[in-house]
Amino acid sequence: MTINITLPDGTVKQFPKGTSSYQVALSISEGLARNVLAAEVNGEVWDASRSINEDASLKLLTWNDEKGKSTFWHSSAHLMAEALEALYPGTKFGIGPSIETGFYYDVDFGDRAFSSDDFKAIENKMLELAKTKSEYVRKEISKNDAIAYFKEKGDEYKLDLLDGLTDGQITFYSQGNFTDLCRGPHIPNTGFIKAVKLMSVAGAYWKGDEKNKQLTRLYAVTFPKQSELTDYLTLLEEAKKRDHRKLGKELELFAFSEKVGMGLPLWLPKGAALRERLVQFLQKAQIKSGYEPVITPHIGHKNLYVTSGHYDKYGADSFQPIKTPQEGEEFFLKPMNCPHHCEIYKTKPRSYKDLPVRFAEFGTVYRYEQSGELHGLTRVRGFTQDDAHLFCRPDQVKDEFKKVIDLVLYVFGALGFENYTAQISLRDPENKSKYIGSDENWSLAEQAIIEAAAEKGLNTVVELGEAAFYGPKLDFMVKDALGRKWQLGTIQVDYNLPERFELEYTGSDNQKHRPVMIHRAPFGSLERFVAVLIEHCAGNFPLWLSPDQYIILPISEKYADYAKSISDSLNNYDIRGLIDNRDEKIGKKIRDAEIKKIPFMLIVGEKEQEEGKVSVRKHGEGDLGSMTIESFTEIMQKEIKI
Numbered sequence: 227m228t229i230n231i232t233l234p235d236g237t238v239k240q241f242p243k244g245t246s247s248y249q250v251a252l253s254i255s256e257g258l259a260r261n262v263l264a265a266e267v268n269g270e271v272w273d274a275s276r277s278i279n280e281d282a283s284l285k286l287l288t289w290n291d292e293k294g295k296s297t298f299w300h301s302s303a304h305l306m307a308e309a310l311e312a313l314y315p316g317t318k319f320g321i322g323p324s325i326e327t328g329f330y331y332d333v334d335f336g337d338r339a340f341s342s343d344d345f346k347a348i349e350n351k352m353l354e355l356a357k358t359k360s361e362y363v364r365k366e367i368s369k370n371d372a373i374a375y376f377k378e379k380g381d382e383y384k385l386d387l388l389d390g391l392t393d394g395q396i397t398f399y400s401q402g403n404f405t406d407l408c409r410g411p412h413i414p415n416t417g418f419i420k421a422v423k424l425m426s427v428a429g430a431y432w433k434g435d436e437k438n439k440q441l442t443r444l445y446a447v448t449f450p451k452q453s454e455l456t457d458y459l460t461l462l463e464e465a466k467k468r469d470h471r472k473l474g475k476e477l478e479l480f481a482f483s484e485k486v487g488m489g490l491p492l493w494l495p496k497g498a499a500l501r502e503r504l505v506q507f508l509q510k511a512q513i514k515s516g517y518e519p520v521i522t523p524h525i526g527h528k529n530l531y532v533t534s535g536h537y538d539k540y541g542a543d544s545f546q547p548i549k550t551p552q553e554g555e556e557f558f559l560k561p562m563n564c565p566h567h568c569e570i571y572k573t574k575p576r577s578y579k580d581l582p583v584r585f586a587e588f589g590t591v592y593r594y595e596q597s598g599e600l601h602g603l604t605r606v607r608g609f610t611q612d613d614a615h616l617f618c619r620p621d622q623v624k625d626e627f628k629k630v631i632d633l634v635l636y637v638f639g640a641l642g643f644e645n646y647t648a649q650i651s652l653r654d655p656e657n658k659s660k661y662i663g664s665d666e667n668w669s670l671a672e673q674a675i676i677e678a679a680a681e682k683g684l685n686t687v688v689e690l691g692e693a694a695f696y697g698p699k700l701d702f703m704v705k706d707a708l709g710r711k712w713q714l715g716t717i718q719v720d721y722n723l724p725e726r727f728e729l730e731y732t733g734s735d736n737q738k739h740r741p742v743m744i745h746r747a748p749f750g751s752l753e754r755f756v757a758v759l760i761e762h763c764a765g766n767f768p769l770w771l772s773p774d775q776y777i778i779l780p781i782s783e784k785y786a787d788y789a790k791s792i793s794d795s796l797n798n799y800d801i802r803g804l805i806d807n808r809d810e811k812i813g814k815k816i817r818d819a820e821i822k823k824i825p826f827m828l829i830v831g832e833k834e835q836e837e838g839k840v841s842v843r844k845h846g847e848g849d850l851g852s853m854t855i856e857s858f859t860e861i862m863q864k865e866i867k868i
């Protein structure tokens with residue numbers, strides 16, 4: 227008996243029934259087979275050693291595939307558990323999944339005290355066990371036998387997990403002396419794991435429920451090469467230096483106050499100046515693209531959000547209503563700007579000739595996030611979206627998408643994000659009924675987005691079934707200077723709100739029609755964008771954005787007047803900066819200016835004053851020599867232009 231295996235490039239190869247993915251890899255090349263971690267068989271990730279008994283599509287997974295990596299890390303969690311059991315007999319195990327980077331295992335050490343001092347011993351044990359190249363052996367088992375195994379072992383967590391398994395095959399995986407309840411898949415053997423690092427330890431309630439026992443969560447990461455671990459740790463060090471929370475404090479950009487409330491950022495003068503410049507930059511570009519600024523209040527009547535559906539979505543789990551002296555009257559902090567903009571659309575009758583209309587607002591919205599979820603400026607409870615809503619005819623969707631893509635790329639370009647991809651999220655074609663809006667409109671919009679992205683030359687991935695129930699969308703992911711991915715801009719079609727708000731326009735046929743609504747935000751939110759920008763440029767903002775573009779450092783107070791005359795002259799050209807008139811040594815003044823990441827330092831002393839010049843130092847580059855104020859002004863103006 228032979229079966230047909232279809233490879234990703236479309237070639238079909240024949241193999242005997244029962245062939246494993248590993249054997250398929252071996253038939254291609256030995257080198258490939260050595261690197262195969264697992265395989266996707268008909269879309270499902272399997273152990274590379276598992277027999278394939280029918281025709282299948284096959285994708286071999288290596289370290290370079292996300293799914294290969296996560297299989298590697300999840301398998302490493304088993305290895306860590308094996309090490310823990312060997313070192314600390316009687317340890318009980320909860321769950322051990324892979325995460326974005328690495329994996330964790332939730333364990334119960336009983337009465338044993340545990341700290342990061344134990345990390346080294348665990349790492350060493352894991353490496354020792356990895357060297358035995360123990361295979362991960364899959365075994366199908368009956369539920370009764372599985373229960374008997376963990377009863378005997380005395381692991382109530384695994385018994386609890388088994389209790390929740392009502393259907394499907396139960397499988398055990400064993401490697402070395404360790405057996406775990408697991409669906410798999412896993413890498414072929416522990417020998418693939420060459421580098422191990424335990425990262426941190428935290429408390430975690432069993433099943434995330436604080437009524438349950440608190441277990442110890444051990445985070446770790448592993449790699450197939452020692453050098454990859456070294457690179458990863460270097461990257462982490464660099465990321466720590468660029469952490470926007472740290473730089474935000476050092477550069478005096480923003481702060482948080484418990485008194486004001488957690489997750490509610492306070493923009494300090496320098497941060498506010500930077501943010502304001504971003505706003506003006508985008509506003510200027512938007513006005514050129516036909517947007518009309520609007521302003522709406524920070525709260526809205528409950529009825530507004532009942533109509534929009536946000537009341538159901540955010541009501542109980544978010545900030546609670548604001549009551550007024552009027553019996554029964556309730557207002558909500560606005561979680562989204564869209565409902566307000568729908569009401570603006572409705573202020574007058576619209577004709578097909580009026581469309582599209584584009585309302586833009588830097589609108590501040592409030593959403594309650596769990597305190598544990600808050601993180602610097604990236605997860606906050608109040609934030610300002612660079613929001614806009616476009617109302618257009620179905621035949622205008624593609625053009626509007628193209629214009630928004632242009633705007634997003636203009637923003638990315640001006641801010642130095644050169645590496646980005648776009649994800650197009652479409653309907654699940656198998657399940658069209660769960661989406662609102664007509665099939666015809668959906669097809670039209672999906673086609674429009676795909677074409678717009680292609681015509682703009684975007685590097686896209688298409689994800690089926692990832693659309694919101696109310697419309698397809700296009701999301702931009704940028705890669706920062708450290709190669710980390712961030713989701714920023716988004717463009718989203720919406721058939722839901724126009725329906726709920728009964729928005730209309732009069733068509734050329736004199737009939738009423740529903741406009742299509744498009745939500746879009748190139749930055750996403752100003753808070754998140756500034757956070758990403760800080761980490762991307764390590765606080766060295768493009769000159770046009772820098773809160774202070776230069777600092778004048780007089781060698782002594784004798785040159786204070788000369789310094790002032792320079793700053794007055796630069797002021798005339800809208801070049802902004804500071805004078806460091808402190809009674810400090812020039813070396814110290816330079817060091818402090820470097821820490822503040824001020825792009826240019828102008829040193830003035832006797833010689834400079836006599837010649838009417840300044841000695842210029844550029845941050846991160848060093849001495850540019852002495853020059854006239856005019857030459858310096860020219861350099862600045864050239865660099866500020868965007």
Ligand SMILES: [Zn+2]
Binds near residue numbers: 304408410411412
């Ligand atoms: Zn597993």
Ligand SMILES: [Zn+2]
Binds near residue numbers: 562564613615745746
């Ligand atoms: Zn919106």
